[in-house]
Structure formats: structure tokens, C-alpha cells
Amino acid sequence: MARSKSMIVALADIRMALKLRMVKWSLVLSAAFGPLMTIALVAGPALVLTGPELELITSFMVPMAAALLAMFSIIPATMISANALVGEREQSTLEPLLCTPLTDNELLWGKTLSSVLICSAILVLGTLASTIGIAAILLVSGKQLIVFPDLPGLFMLAVVAPIVLFGVVSLMIIISGRVQRVYEAYQMSGAIIMIFMIPMLAPIISMESGAIGTSAIWMWNFVSFFLAVIVAVVTWAIAIKQFNRDRMVSLV
Structure with a gap:
């Protein structure tokens, strides 16, 4: 029952977010640019390079493409999560929402699911589109196939990215409950993205410094995983602790 109530909140939140032009364009551009950039980074070099040069470039481009696709x-x-609470306040729907019989946990889960569900769909569909697009281009051009994502990239996309996504959303919900205007939450979202993306981009940084080996990539992926888990757990715990319905009602 609690899950169904949270899902109702999530679906309502998604509908509200899709009415906002900035959110709508963010979804469209991210869903399009992620796969397009991934295909260009992986398939592009394979069309013009061969042999050791291609292997060297591929060893760099494939992990980078996975990290960018996740980003x-x-x-x-x-x-979406920036609008979770302050957006409701600006549209004068926060007070009715807070006065419903929903528990704090149900409301918080619903606000979290609205972002996690739609962005997880973008991640899954973007990965499938990238994989199919890369394979199709290389097959049609008669070039050697390149596996995307490789095992480290699959770990990044299937494990690390969802955990980071969860942490980002929980932190943005905290911010959304404390700012006075949506644009203030938007302004902070860029900094939040950069902070959370540092561990995900660490494999690329290590390769730029010359450590291109698979072991180095796996090491950074596991570091990213543990950092993402810690951040997600901490931010979710803070979100639960800081979610104060009475205080938010007083700010309406």
C-alpha cells in the first residue's frame, strides 16, 4: 500500500515536471545527446583508425563514453527533483499535498521515485541505443566490431550510475525543501552534478595520466562504487531526518 501511494505521488510529480519547459528540454536533450555522443566517441575512431592506434583510442574512448552516458x-x-517541493510551493500545491494522509516516508519516496524512474529509463534506453547504434554503424561500414559497454563500463552503467542517481535526487530534494524559488535550486544543481560526477570521471582522469590498463579502470570503478554508496546512504539519511512537514507548511 505504501509503495502504491508513493507511486501515485511519483506519477503526479512527473506530470507536473513535464509541464515545465526547462525540465522537458533537459529530458529531451539528455536522452538524445547521451547516445549520440557515445556512438560518436566509440564508432567514430573505428571508422578511420586500425590496428594499435584503434586499440589505444578505444581503451580510452569506451570508458569515457560509459561515464558520459551515465552523466x-x-x-x-x-x-526534476529541484521542483520536488519548491516547485509545488510556487504552484500553490504544496500545502494540499502536505495535508494529505500520506506519511513523510511515502511522500519522500514518491518525490524520489519521480526522478529515479524517468532517469533510469533514460539510462537503460540510452545504453541500448548506443550499443545498437555502434554495432550497426560498424557492421554497415565493414569495420571491426567494438564491444560497448565493456565489463567496466557495464559496471559503471548498471551499478554505479543508479546509486549516484539516488544520491543526487535525495540531496536535491533537501535543497528543494529549503530554497525559496525554483531557480535557486536550479543554480545549485550544476554544482551537485559536478560533485557527484568526480568519482565517475575518475577512470578518465587516471587514463589521461597514463594509467590505461584494465586493472586501473576496475580500481577506479570500485572506488566510484563505494564512494557512491556512502554518498547515497548519507544523503538519504539526511533527507529523511531533515524532511519536516510542519516546517514546510509554515513556509507556504
Whole structure:
């Protein structure tokens, strides 16, 4: 029952977010640019390079493409969750929502799911589109197939990215409950993205410094995983503790 109530909140939140032009364009651009950039980074070099040069470039481009694909799926989450509470306040729907018989946990889960569900769909569909697009281009051109995502990239997309997404959303909900205007939450979303993306981009940084080996990529992926878990747990705990319905009603 609690899950169904949270899902109702999530679906209502998604409908409200999709009415906002900035959120709508964020979703469209992220869903489009993620796969397009991934295909360009992975398939592009394979069309013009061969042999050792291609292997070297691929060893760099494939992990980078996975990290960027994950990033593009997370960006819209900040826009949606930024509207979670302050957006309701600006549209004069926060007080009726807070006065419903929903528990704090049900309401918080619903606000979280609205961002997580839609951005997880972007991540999954973007990964499938990238994989199919890369394979199709290389097959049609008669070039050697490149596996995307590789195992480290799959770990990044299937494990690390969802945890980071959860942490980003929970932190943005905290911010949304404390700011006075939506644009203030939007302004902070860029900084939040950069903070959370540092561990995800660490494999790319290590490769730029010369450590291109698979072991180095896996090491950074596990570091990213544990950091993401810690951040997600901490931010969710803070979100639960700081979610004060009475205080938010007083601010309406």
C-alpha cells in the first residue's frame, strides 16, 4: 500500500515536471545527446583508425563514453527533483499535498521515485541505443566490431550510475525543501552534478595520466562504487531526518 501511494505521488510529480519547459528540454536533450555522443566517441575512431592506434583510442574512448552516458542520464534528475517541493510551493500545491494522509516516508519516496524512474529509463534506453547504434554503424561500414559497454563500463552503467542517481535526487530534494524559488535550486544543481560526477570521471582522469590498463579502470570503478554508496546512504539519511512537514507548511 505504501509503495502504491508513493507511486501515485511519483506519477503526479512527473506530470507536473513535464509541464515545465526547462525540465522537458533537459529530458529531451539528455536522452538524445547521451547516445549520440557515445556512438560518436566509440564508432567514430573505428571508422578511420586500425590496428594499435584503434586499440589505444578505444581503451580510452569506451570508458569515457560509459561515464558520459551515465552523466547525461543523471542531469535531468537534478531538474526534476529541484521542483520536488519548491516547485509545488510556487504552484500553490504544496500545502494540499502536505495535508494529505500520506506519511513523510511515502511522500519522500514518491518525490524520489519521480526522478529515479524517468532517469533510469533514460539510462537503460540510452545504453541500448548506443550499443545498437555502434554495432550497426560498424557492421554497415565493414569495420571491426567494438564491444560497448565493456565489463567496466557495464559496471559503471548498471551499478554505479543508479546509486549516484539516488544520491543526487535525495540531496536535491533537501535543497528543494529549503530554497525559496525554483531557480535557486536550479543554480545549485550544476554544482551537485559536478560533485557527484568526480568519482565517475575518475577512470578518465587516471587514463589521461597514463594509467590505461584494465586493472586501473576496475580500481577506479570500485572506488566510484563505494564512494557512491556512502554518498547515497548519507544523503538519504539526511533527507529523511531533515524532511519536516510542519516546517514546510509554515513556509507556504
